[in-house]
Amino acid sequence: MTVLGCIADDFTGATDLAGLLARSGVRVSLRMGIPEEEPSDTAPFEVIALKCRTAPVDEAVAQCRMALDWLKRAGAQRFFWKYCSTFDSTAEGNIGPVAEALMDDLGASQTMYCPAFPENGRAIFMGNLFVGELPLAESPMKDHPLTPMRDSNLMRLLAPQVTGQVGLANRLAVARGTEALRARLTELQDQGVAHVVIDAVADEDLYTIAEACRDMPLMTGGSAVAMPLPALYVRDGVLAADAERAVRPDLPNKTIVLSGSCSAMTRAQVCEYSVNAPSYRLDAFDLDKRGIGPALAWLAKQDLSQAPLFYATAEPETVRKAQEAFGVAEVGEMIENALAELAQAAFSAGARRFVVAGGETSGAVTQALGVTRLDIGQEIAPGVPWTYAESDGEKIALTLKSGNFGKEGFFADALKVLEDQ
Ligand SMILES: Nc1ncnc2c1ncn2[C@@H]1O[C@H](COP(=O)(O)OP(=O)(O)OP(=O)(O)O)[C@@H](O)[C@H]1O
Numbered sequence: 001m002t003v004l005g006c007i008a009d010d011f012t013g014a015t016d017l018a019g020l021l022a023r024s025g026v027r028v029s030l031r032m033g034i035p036e037e038e039p040s041d042t043a044p045f046e047v048i049a050l051k052c053r054t055a056p057v058d059e060a061v062a063q064c065r066m067a068l069d070w071l072k073r074a075g076a077q078r079f080f081w082k083y084c085s086t087f088d089s090t091a092e093g094n095i096g097p098v099a100e101a102l103m104d105d106l107g108a109s110q111t112m113y114c115p116a117f118p119e120n121g122r123a124i125f126m127g128n129l130f131v132g133e134l135p136l137a138e139s140p141m142k143d144h145p146l147t148p149m150r151d152s153n154l155m156r157l158l159a160p161q162v163t164g165q166v167g168l169a170n171r172l173a174v175a176r177g178t179e180a181l182r183a184r185l186t187e188l189q190d191q192g193v194a195h196v197v198i199d200a201v202a203d204e205d206l207y208t209i210a211e212a213c214r215d216m217p218l219m220t221g222g223s224a225v226a227m228p229l230p231a232l233y234v235r236d237g238v239l240a241a242d243a244e245r246a247v248r249p250d251l252p253n254k255t256i257v258l259s260g261s262c263s264a265m266t267r268a269q270v271c272e273y274s275v276n277a278p279s280y281r282l283d284a285f286d287l288d289k290r291g292i293g294p295a296l297a298w299l300a301k302q303d304l305s306q307a308p309l310f311y312a313t314a315e316p317e318t319v320r321k322a323q324e325a326f327g328v329a330e331v332g333e334m335i336e337n338a339l340a341e342l343a344q345a346a347f348s349a350g351a352r353r354f355v356v357a358g359g360e361t362s363g364a365v366t367q368a369l370g371v372t373r374l375d376i377g378q379e380i381a382p383g384v385p386w387t388y389a390e391s392d393g394e395k396i397a398l399t400l401k402s403g404n405f406g407k408e409g410f411f412a413d414a415l416k417v418l419e420d421q
């Protein structure tokens with residue numbers, strides 16, 4: 001029986017959430033897209049990964065509602081809406097509109113928002129989101145290719161996205177503990193506040209928040225605030241503790257690394273990895289002119305046991321030029337399609353291990369590989385686990401890395417963690 005039904009707005013976000021929930025040892029099932037079949041063999045924690053972070057609002061809302069229906073049919077009574085720890089959204093949404101639609105469907109009068117992820121340097125204080133020591137709008141997120149974040153204040157970001165009132169439960173309320181936080185939420189509810197941003201700067205805050213909010217019909221946030229939920233549900237007696245970690249299947253070591261993220265961290269990771277590994281840079285202008293042919297020809301000459309890298313990862317200035325020439329969505333899609341086609345070609349050439357960087361990129365790659373369900377394995381870095389799946393009847397391992405996650409040596413670390421299991 002499913003205890004918590006989760007909907008994630010992108011694929012790396014979904015593996016991040018599934019990985020943190022799975023730290024508890026409880027079974028977590030991750031489905032890529034809304035399953036076509038009715039729920040069966042469901043896990044206590046079901047995560048549905050969508051690719052709706054930058055979709056038009058109506059489309060994102062409709063998809064999330066369908067996911068909610070499926071999760072209800074799986075027996076879930078509590079739900080979690082997972083978005084990025086850097087609150088990535090366009091001016092229109094989709095964080096607020098989806099939350100509001102899910103609240104309507106669940107008859108919820110209030111929900112909470114907490115994208116904090118202290119292990120990865122995301123903290124919220126007085127409603128302002130920090131990335132490391134920088135306010136969000138001064139962090140590299142200001143240059144994101146699809147969702148540049150130019151304000152750090154979560155209430156200001158959220159208010160235009162929702163019809164209900166937005167308020168704050170600040171760190172002082174959180175620091176006073178679960179009961180004080182509950183009292184603050186009730187006080188805000190009495191004032192008609194439906195959308196409550198909650199401050200958190202450290203893991204202890206997340207435990208307090210999860211404890212205070214665990215019975216809300218809908219919680220929303222990054223992955224970290226959901227991490228304490230399995231243990232709390234076991235304590236409440238609504239969930240039995242059953243450790244069931246997925247085991248790595250036997251796989252040939254043929255590997256491909258695909259990077260479509262342009263985040264500062266991925267840029268550093270690509271730079272470090274390409275010193276020793278064979279690597280091929282995908283350039284938007286070249287793709288437009290000559291198509292994918294030259295990249296496929298390069299791939300055909302590679303020894304996949306050397307884990308070659310394809311990357312479109314580029315500096316903000318290069319991204320800007322390509323966006324001006326082709327349009328933001330158009331160039332994003334062109335590159336996602338290219339990386340998806342290269343993933344298919346690598347699979348045909350025998351690759352069974354896939355390291356993918358970037359949420360949108362991961363969505364494109366997993367869709368191209370026809371992956372519909374993933375088991376969560378060993379964590380490589382906070383929020384980035386290995387996952388195991390099937391593609392065309394073959395077992396494969398995939399890691400889907402959020403743009404900003406992992407250290408400089410992530411790609412090599414990922415290969416080592418898989419080898420060591
Ligand atoms: N050189 C480039 N020029 C323009 N757009 C690019 C370039 N390289 C990648 N892109 C596009 O930028 C987008 C990057 O988004 P993606 O979600 O994959 O990474 P991310 O946002 O860093 O990761 P996450 O969502 O996990 O934080 C994709 O649509 C990708 O196709």
Ligand SMILES: O=C(O)[C@@H](O)C(=O)CO
Binds near residue numbers: 403
């Ligand atoms: O929360 C995060 O930062 C990540 O899980 C993510 O959503 C990346 O797209």
